[in-house]
Amino acid sequence: MQLAISKLLPTYFEKSRSETSEIWGKDLLWKKGEMIKIVAPSGSGKSSLINFLYGMRKDYEGNIRYDQHDLDKTDAESLASLRKDHISIVFQDLRLFPHQTVQENLEIKRQLNPYHPKEKIAEMAERLGIGKKLPSLARTCSYGEQQRVAIIRALMQPFDFLLLDEPFSHLDNRNSELAMQLMLEETRARQASIVFADLERIEFFPFTSLYHL
Amino acid sequence: MAVSFKPIKPLLQTGTNSASRWFSYAGLGIGVLLLLCSIQMFINIQRLLKEGSIRKDGFDYISITKSVTNETMGTPDKNQFSDKDLAELRAQPFITGVSPLLPNDFRVTLGAGSVLAFNTDMFLETLDDDFIDTLPPTFKWQEGETNIPLILSSDFFEIYNVFAPGQGLPQISRETAMGIPVQITCEGNGVSEVFIGKIVAFSDRVNSVLVPKNFLVWSNRKFGKGQEVKASRIFVKTKDANSTELLQFVDSKKYSLNKDKTLLGRNKMVIQGIFSGLGIFGLLVVLLALMLFSFYLQLVIARSKDSLQLLLTLGYSPRWLSTKVSALFIPVYATVVIAAVLVTQLMQWSFHHFVMYDRPELSSVLHWSVLCVAFLLILLSVFTNNRLVRSLLYKLHNN
Incomplete structure (x- = not known):
């Protein structure tokens, strides 16, 4: 699968933004297996871009294509199956079910299209240091713990593109690195791509392309 | 999975x-x-x-008359069924058949001859054979015959037995009645002729004295005034006497019908x-x-x-x-x-x-x-x- 972006610009941005940006207003083609790093200061439209790429918002000009699927014209069912089989995401605002346990939150995602057996949940949680939190309600976990749950959740499914929107905003360096290691392993196992949007460059992400938004 | x-x-x-x-x-x-x-x-x-409902061969037979009101009194035309009325009735989908009860157009008197001292004015009517509930094979007449077969209403016969004792007349059984020949005198156009009537059946359906149709046509021509005879009463054959369409039609035309059978x-x-x-x-x-x-x-x-x-x-x-x-x-x-x-x-x-x-x-x-x-x-x-x-x-x- 490949991701093609053509002349993309949020409708609420001035046209002049495309002159300074390496992404807005440009034609880009990202193939499976590439590691894309997008560096952007606050307010430059990072979350908007990730939301556009995940088909969550449509307030943009230009178009986004996953192979033959034009996201703007994809119906609800096809979009659901794209998300289930080809695109995974870690949201900046985490988006967990607060009244479900960590285990339940992960299982809800895993059962949709199981890439891993159930036992893998505990193994990954252990690796990121939240093994003991599996039976706890998500709302009782700290932001850092919730962020790790969101990361593991994104790895429960098969994907060609993994979209990351400031995935380490609540994690210290050591935990960030551990999480990144896990994501890289999982992505390589799928021969997939990561599109990683963050405020600054992170040393432990071996990108193949770097863009300034 | x-x-x-x-x-x-x-x-x-x-x-x-x-x-x-x-x-x-x-x-x-x-x-x-x-x-x-x-x-x-x-x-x-x-x-x-x-x-x-009382049925025969899967059909109900009910009699319909026009309601006589103060306005229509004395104008027989308004109380009789015209050919147009009959055609309209026949055209209704819920009516399978229509037969007018044609009356006599001359004077008829009935006597019991020498058996009983009984003499009265009466009427004769005729109805299509397939509308009659009790039709014996003897209910036939040919020109020249003096014997006329009669079908008498069971109700009329009952009434006779009710008033007979008061009139000094004997009460009689159905079998006896069917054995007694009666004299029927037809008069009109200056001619008078006596026939021998014999009851061949009793009808629960038709309240009348029925004679074979060809006899009435012949006698109306011979003794009648020569005018066209129209029916005041007709019988209709229908799948269901209780059908709402039939009752609504009858009401809309201001006809009256046999209430017993349609009360239900x-x-x-x-x-x-x-x-x-x-x-x-x-x-x-x-x-x-x-x-x-x-x-x-x-x-x-x-x-x-x-x-x-x-x-x-x-x-x-x-x-x-x-x-x-x-x-x-x-x-x-x-x-x-x-x-x-x-x-x-x-x-x-x-x-x-x-x-x-x-x-x-x-x-x-x-x-x-x-x-x-x-x-x-x-x-x-x-x-x-x-x-x-x-x-x-x-x-x-x-x-």
């Missing part, structure tokens, strides 16, 4: 506003009960009244009207309950909006999700409708057993159409529910 709904179910806040939920269940139950009971009673009435039909019209009204009311209650239930569903979905939206974001199919969410309520609908069917069954059994004393034309078991309607109602509820949930979820997805 199929996706399980089990971990999703707790995300729906169905326990909220349970009063509205229970009201809608109760409403649905009452509506369905009213509707099913009305249908069953409608069928009961049909079955009861089918047995109540008139009651049927009223009772069926009442049960139709009740059925429609039941249907309205069902619709109201479904609306109330849809409000409850909208509330459930609004309260569970965040969870449902997140499920869609994670890649759950809106179609799968809406099917699963609406399927949650299928057991509720099925339980409510089945409970209503059971209560209807109990009511039908009680009606048959305690009110109708197990009459054979009714059944203690519900009619199949009631069960079909119940099944259709479950389908209707499930369908409307599914549509609603799906549209709400797609709306969530697009937000």
Whole structure:
């Protein structure tokens, strides 16, 4: 699968933004297996871009294509199956079910299209240091713990593109690195791509392309 | 591996506003009960009244006259059936056949000869043979014969036996009456002729003295005034004397008919009207309950909006999700409708057993159409529910 972006610009941005940006207003083609790093200061439209790429918002000009699927014209069912089989995401605002346990939150995602057996949940949680939190309600976990749950959740499914929107905003360096290691392993196992949007460059992400938004 | 709904179910806040939920269940139950009971009673009435009419070869025969009012008194034309009236009657889909009762157009007197000192003015009429309930093969006449076969109304014969003792006349049995020849004198146009009449049958249907048609045509020509003879009374042959269309037609033309035979039909019209009204009311209650239930569903979905939206974001199919969410309520609908069917069954059994004393034309078991309607109602509820949930979820997805 490949991701093609053509002349993309949020409708609420001035046209002049495309002159300074390496992404807005440009034609880009990202193939499976590439590691894309997008560096952007606050307010430059990072979350908007990730939301556009995940088909969550449509307030943009230009178009986004996953192979033959034009996201703007994809119906609800096809979009659901794209998300289930080809695109995974870690949201900046985490988006967990607060009244479900960590285990339940992960299982809800895993059962949709199981890439891993159930036992893998505990193994990954252990690796990121939240093994003991599996039976706890998500709302009782700290932001850092919730962020790790969101990361593991994104790895429960098969994907060609993994979209990351400031995935380490609540994690210290050591935990960030551990999480990144896990994501890289999982992505390589799928021969997939990561599109990683963050405020600054992170040393432990071996990108193949770097863009300034 | 199929996706399980089990971990999703707790995300729906169905326990909220349970009063509205229970009201809608109760409403649905009452509506369905009213509707099913009305249908069953409608069928009961049909079955009861089918047995109540006097029939021959699957047809009812009833006599119709024009109502004589103060305005039409003295103008026989207005009280007799014209050819146009007869044609109009024949054209009605619920009337299979029409036969006028043609009267005599001359003076007729009846005497018992030497057997009884009895003499009276009388009338003769004729009717098409296939409208007569008791038609013996001897009911035939040919020109030149002096014997005329008669079919006498059973009612007239009974009346004779009632007044005979007061007049000093003997009461007689049917068999004797059929053995006694009577003298029938026809007079007119300055001619008089005596015939020998013999009763060959008694009719329960026709209140008249019937003679073979060719005799009356011949005698009207010979003794009559020469004018066209029109009938004041006609017989119609119909599939159902209690049919509402027939009664409505008769009423609209201001005809009067044999009330005994159509009394059931008139009651049927009223009772069926009442049960139709009740059925429609039941249907309205069902619709109201479904609306109330849809409000409850909208509330459930609004309260569970965040969870449902997140499920869609994670890649759950809106179609799968809406099917699963609406399927949650299928057991509720099925339980409510089945409970209503059971209560209807109990009511039908009680009606048959305690009110109708197990009459054979009714059944203690519900009619199949009631069960079909119940099944259709479950389908209707499930369908409307599914549509609603799906549209709400797609709306969530697009937000």
